[in-house]
Amino acid sequence: MVIKKIVIEVGSGIDMYGEDVTKTAQRAVKNAISGASLPGLVTCYGLTKDQFNEKMIIEVTIATPYPDRVNGEEVLSIIPFGQKSIKVQEGGILTPGTSIKLANELYGTPNIVVAIAVITVYIETD
Amino acid sequence: MVKKKEEMKKFVTEFGMGIDLHGQDVTKAAARAVKEAISWSSLTGLVDLVGLSGEGEAKRDYLIDVTIASPYPDEVNAEEVLKVLPVGRRQLTSIKGGLKRESLYIEGLDKPEAPEYIIAIACVEVYVDI
Numbered sequence: 001m002v003i004k005k006i007v008i009e010v011g012s013g014i015d016m017y018g019e020d021v022t023k024t025a026q027r028a029v030k031n032a033i034s035g036a037s038l039p040g041l042v043t044c045y046g047l048t049k050d051q052f053n054e055k056m057i058i059e060v061t062i063a064t065p066y067p068d069r070v071n072g073e074e075v076l077s078i079i080p081f082g083q084k085s086i087k088v089q090e091g092g093i094l095t096p097g098t099s100i101k102l103a104n105e106l107y108g109t110p111n112i113v114v115a116i117a118v119i120t121v122y123i124e125t126d
Numbered sequence: 127m128v129k130k131k132e133e134m135k136k137f138v139t140e141f142g143m144g145i146d147l148h149g150q151d152v153t154k155a156a157a158r159a160v161k162e163a164i165s166w167s168s169l170t171g172l173v174d175l176v177g178l179s180g181e182g183e184a185k186r187d188y189l190i191d192v193t194i195a196s197p198y199p200d201e202v203n204a205e206e207v208l209k210v211l212p213v214g215r216r217q218l219t220s221i222k223g224g225l226k227r228e229s230l231y232i233e234g235l236d237k238p239e240a241p242e243y244i245i246a247i248a249c250v251e252v253y254v255d256i
Contacts, residue, residue: 006171007138035166040137044175044256 002125003057006045009035009119016097019109022071025062025088028117029078038121045123056082057122063091064115082121092116128215131191134253138169146244148235153203155224156194159248160210175254182213187255190216195223196246214252223247 011034013027041047047055058079064070072086097112142165144158172178177185190211194202204218225245231238 004171004174008168008170010166032166035140035163037139038137039139040135040171040175040254043135044137044171044254 003122004045004125006040006121006123007036007038009033009121011035011117011119013115013117015113019066019094019111019113021064021066021069021113021115022074024092024113024115025064025070025075025117026078028062028064028115029060029075029119032117032119033079041123045125047123052081053083055124057124058082058084059120059122060084060086061118061120062086062088062115064088065090065092065094065113067091079119129187129189129255131189131251131253134187134189134255137171137175137188137252137254138167139252140164140167140250142248142250144246144248147229148232150237150240150242150244152196152198152201152244152246153206155244155246156196156202156207156220156248157210159194159246160192160207160250163248163250164211169252172252172254175256178213184214188214189253189255190214191251191253192216192218193249193251194218194220194246195249196220197222197224197226197244199223202246211250 009032011028011032013024015024067088067090070088076084076086093114095112097110140163142159142163144155146155176188199220199222202220208216224247227243229241229243231241
């Protein structure tokens with residue numbers, strides 16, 4: 001069995017209110033996977049939809065402030081197929097956002113968080 | 127022999143949007159759309175499929191097929207837009223679409239007759255001969 005690296009996708013996500021790094025990471029993943037469609041999995045590698053879960057290996061790396069607060073399982077739920085794994089590291093951006101009273105009352109924080117996602121897609125072939 | 131895309135296999139499709147805010151240059155908007163389309167992913171699979179090297183040379187043929195949808199398809203300079211792509215045999219189809227919206231005329235930046243925002247959409251399809 002051979003494992004081949006097919007594509008690397010990059011995206012960023014933002015949470016304007018609430019410092020929810022899981023939500024931010026989910027948005028980064030969504031952004032990364034939304035940029036490209038991969039018909040080559042079917043046309044070039046002969047996979048069928050039923051094989052996607054078994055044959056695709058998807059590695060997600062997230063760089064975000066507060067990496068310990070990221071719920072990896074929820075982030076991976078954004079990706080529809082494959083054997084998924086996630087690595088979270090310190091990075092991204094934490095910057096002062098709006099200090100309007102409402103945002104503070106609702107979310108308890110005025111900071112904006114930005115996260116980056118890098119997704120590497122591999123497939124297993126015989 | 128160079129093959130047509132219909133005889134090849136579609137490997138990846140990417141999408142992007144490009145805007146020219148001042149100057150009404152549809153070629154610039156189209157080039158930006160292509161740039162955005164290709165900037166979010168790295169097609170490592172081409173190394174395996176066609177033997178692509180770091181210099182853009184490949185053992186097998188591959189084709190980059192660009193479709194641009196813009197409000198003025200006849201004014202798109204295909205050669206200029208395709209310069210954005212770093213490697214590969216390439217071709218462009220220009221169709222009507224995208225978006226135009228009236229803007230504010232600023233002297234020195236916009237054309238006085240019709241100041242507009244021009245928005246183009248790009249679809250970049252990569253075909254391989256395998």
